[in-house]
Amino acid sequence: MSTRRRIGGALAATGLALLAVTTPVASAQTGDPARGLYSVEGASTPDKRTEVARTGVDVAGSRGGALTIVATPGQAAALRANGFGLKSLGDFDSMLKQRSGRAGTAAVAGDFPPGDEAYHTYAETTAELQKAAKDHSDIATLSSVGKSYEGRELNLLKISDNAGTDENEPEVLFTCNQHAREHLTTEMCLRIVQRFTSGYASDPAIKKMVDEHEIYVIPNVNPDGSEYDITGGEYQGWRKTRKPVPGSSAVGTDPNRNWDYKWNCCGGSSNSPSAEDYHGPSAFSESETKAVAAFIDSRVVGGAQQIKTHIDFHTFSELVLWPYGYTKAETDTGLNEEEAKRFADVGKQMAGTNGYTPEQSSDLYVTDGDINDWAWGKHKILSYTFEMYPKDGGIDGFYPPASVIPEQTARNDKAVDILINEAKA
Ligand SMILES: [Zn+2]
Numbered sequence: 001m002s003t004r005r006r007i008g009g010a011l012a013a014t015g016l017a018l019l020a021v022t023t024p025v026a027s028a029q030t031g032d033p034a035r036g037l038y039s040v041e042g043a044s045t046p047d048k049r050t051e052v053a054r055t056g057v058d059v060a061g062s063r064g065g066a067l068t069i070v071a072t073p074g075q076a077a078a079l080r081a082n083g084f085g086l087k088s089l090g091d092f093d094s095m096l097k098q099r100s101g102r103a104g105t106a107a108v109a110g111d112f113p114p115g116d117e118a119y120h121t122y123a124e125t126t127a128e129l130q131k132a133a134k135d136h137s138d139i140a141t142l143s144s145v146g147k148s149y150e151g152r153e154l155n156l157l158k159i160s161d162n163a164g165t166d167e168n169e170p171e172v173l174f175t176c177n178q179h180a181r182e183h184l185t186t187e188m189c190l191r192i193v194q195r196f197t198s199g200y201a202s203d204p205a206i207k208k209m210v211d212e213h214e215i216y217v218i219p220n221v222n223p224d225g226s227e228y229d230i231t232g233g234e235y236q237g238w239r240k241t242r243k244p245v246p247g248s249s250a251v252g253t254d255p256n257r258n259w260d261y262k263w264n265c266c267g268g269s270s271n272s273p274s275a276e277d278y279h280g281p282s283a284f285s286e287s288e289t290k291a292v293a294a295f296i297d298s299r300v301v302g303g304a305q306q307i308k309t310h311i312d313f314h315t316f317s318e319l320v321l322w323p324y325g326y327t328k329a330e331t332d333t334g335l336n337e338e339e340a341k342r343f344a345d346v347g348k349q350m351a352g353t354n355g356y357t358p359e360q361s362s363d364l365y366v367t368d369g370d371i372n373d374w375a376w377g378k379h380k381i382l383s384y385t386f387e388m389y390p391k392d393g394g395i396d397g398f399y400p401p402a403s404v405i406p407e408q409t410a411r412n413d414k415a416v417d418i419l420i421n422e423a424k425a
Pocket residue numbers: 001002003004178179182313314315
């Protein structure tokens with residue numbers, strides 16, 4: 001799961017961290033590909049998973065003891081030397097190419113690869129939001145929380161009765177696509193938009209939720225990255241933002257390690273600009289996280305944060321995760337026993353509707369600087385991460401076929417409703 005990888009500042013002691021910046025070239029010695037996809041055996045505890053993640057590999061999927069990683073030859077060698085069993089699933093870049101061209105037709109520049117055109121590009125997503133706001137102008141307004149590094153609007157759709165007025169109603173936030181290649185999440189946000197606008201006139205339960213709340217949806221937190229990921233109609237396997245890292249040849253920061261709460265505190269993100277979970281040169285160094293945070297900050301009205309509940313969607317592994325990520329402790333500063341129990345109770349309730357596995361974020365391994373820790377730590381927002389379909393993978397873990405979109409987004413309808421109704425609690 002993309003939300004969960006790291007390398008470790010604090011971890012040089014393992015000796016593995018030194019290998020984290022290994023240049024990604026094919027290894028003549030082992031024949032391992034420049035970027036190999038592997039399943040890892042022997043990572044059955046949080047400490048073991050943390051050890052794997054801290055080598056700087058890209059942890060693509062994680063469920064129970066089974067990790068799927070993208071690793072350079074150096075990283076693969078380091079893991080093997082430390083006793084982990086690595087099963088090669090193939091050359092990641094070849095698999096990306098193959099995945100991009102499986103329909104055997106030429107790609108259309110600017111669109112998803114052949115067969116996946118049902119996924120929405122940034123322009124298509126923007127058009128859908130404009131249409132929703134136009135067709136349902138009484139209950140939907142489109143604005144922006146700011147611009148991405150490359151100048152794209154970070155679209156914000158508000159859905160509520162009297163959407164043009166800031167009413168005194170509990171607010172709910174849904175964010176998608178912090179990680180570029182997790183395109184299914186953008187479809188998830190569009191599903192929420194479609195349900196709560198088109199369904200308003202005909203579905204009394206939808207109408208009640210819309211009338212009694214202010215629902216905010218940000219479908220593309222990282223539009224530069226998601227557009228880059230489909231460059232030339234081929235998938236690039238890109239995760240991060242697109243802003244060059246100052247003083248480095250590397251491009252991109254992991255937006256979900258860039259939030260300003262316990263940022264870079266605990267070895268839950270990488271100090272290496274080339275790593276997939278690089279935390280950035282400073283907290284909120286990225287335009288995108290800074291803009292979304294400023295929007296959330298702006299929802300403090302009369303001293304009270306109006307946004308009560310939040311889901312940040314990711315792929316993949318089918319998990320419902322809650323804070324804190326930076327510590328394995330269930331309670332810590334700003335999160336007492338009663339609050340931790342509420343996170344778990346609501347998380348389990350939501351997981352009961354979609355069949356995901358509910359757990360505290362750090363039950364997998366420690367991450368720092370993520371959106372959930374910030375939203376709770378600073379604003380006491382009941383903030384979750386959903387890792388969507390599939391449960392495990394494979395290349396299709398990153399890029400499931402467009403045919404799964406309807407089922408895998410509708411799968412979260414009930415959980416979304418629970419989250420909305422919890423905003424009143
Ligand atoms: Zn992610």
